[in-house]
Amino acid sequence: MRVLTVPNWSFGRGPSLLGSFQEELSTADVRVHYTVSDVDHNRTVTAFSGDVAAVESTLLRLCDLAFGWIDMRDHVGVHPRVGALDVCPFVPLEPGDHAVRESLALAERVAARIGGGYGVPxxxxxxxxxxxxxxxxxxxxxxxxEALRDRELRPDFGPSHAHPKLGVTVLGVRDFLIAFNVDLATDNLAVAKEIAKEIRNYRADGDPRFLGVRALGFPLASRGLTQVSMNLTLPDLTPIDPIVDWVETRAAEEGVLVAGTELVGVIRESDLRNATELQVRPEQVLK
Known part of the structure; x- marks a missing residue:
């Protein structure tokens, strides 16, 4: 049974660790879709797929590498984060209840290993x-x-207090989503934040153009840009291109140009016809 995982790691300024990740993934028995670090977010997103056993063993080897290097006490970045392995979704790539059950079992095994083996809630x-x-x-x-360190927690696995260096991990099985960014050619963060807020408001009002669209605005200080970062959680209902076009039009009203777009992680082959505004590398396409 094939499964996809898209672990998000709280490091983006450590080229040696990124190199170790790339080396590990190059020899793993999985299909690697994405391994990219971002300096401003101080975050690395990986995406790989394969049979359950291969995905599980590869993920745990990456944990071994990352948990010996990351120290959340020194971590600074624009992206919200709670732990070294910040979030780790699993997405079954085959239909049916059996695939979901196997993915759920995989998630619980990994959660038990991280909670018991590393002491991470x-x-x-x-x-x-x-x-x-x-x-x-x-x-x-x-x-x-920062807000977790003195709190009593109720995790599903692991101790009741955040690990002092590694924080906590959020992990589980979810449906497929598409993550993408629209970068704006301005360092005025207010523009990106306002556009993201309007998207959230339209979604809350049930506007069909923005069903299932989560949006945040971030500064990209190293590039002199800002970013509207989005997750599309209902890709079967909400196409990407009209969203990108809307952001471009809305930014133009503020006198701002779009500097570029980015697909983060993976996309399904069936989604490509509605995602012509994104630059997609062949390995990012799930088939």
Whole structure:
């Protein structure tokens, strides 16, 4: 049974660790779709797929590498984060209940290993969530790593206090989503934040153009840009190109040009016809 995982790691300024990741992934029995670090976010996103056993062993080897290097006490970046392995989704790539059950079992094995082997509290989310954290997780993320250090936690695996260096991990099985960024040619963060806020408001109002679109605005100081960062959680209902076009039009109203777009992670082959505004490398396409 094939499964995709898209682990997000809290490092983006460590070329030696990125090199170790790339070396490890080059020899693993998985298909590697994405391994990219971002300096401003101070975050690395990896994406790879394969059979359950290969994905599990590869992920745990990356944990061995990352957990010996990352120290959240020194971590600074624009992206919200709560741990060294910040979030780790698993997405079954085959239909049916059996694929979901195998993915759920995989998530729980990895969570138990991270919680027991490394002493990192693990919170299950999305389809793995057990009815305990639907209200807790937004508050958990809102405070970031710094707000966790003195809190009593109720994780699904691991200790009741955040690891002093590695924080906590949010992990579980979820449906497929598309993550993408639209970079704006301005260092005025207010423009990106306002555009992201308008998208969230349209989504909340049920506007069909923005169904399932999560949006945040970030500064990209190293490049003199800002960014509207989006997750499209209902890709079967909401096409990408009209969203990018809307952002471009809205930015132009503020006198700002779009500097570029970026697909983060993977996209399905069936989504490409509605994603012509994104630059997509062949290895990013799930077939």
């Amino acid at each position: 693990v919170f299950l989310y999305e389809k793995s969530e057990r009815g305990r954290h639907e209200a807790d997780l937004p508050a958990l993320r809102r405070g970031g790593f």
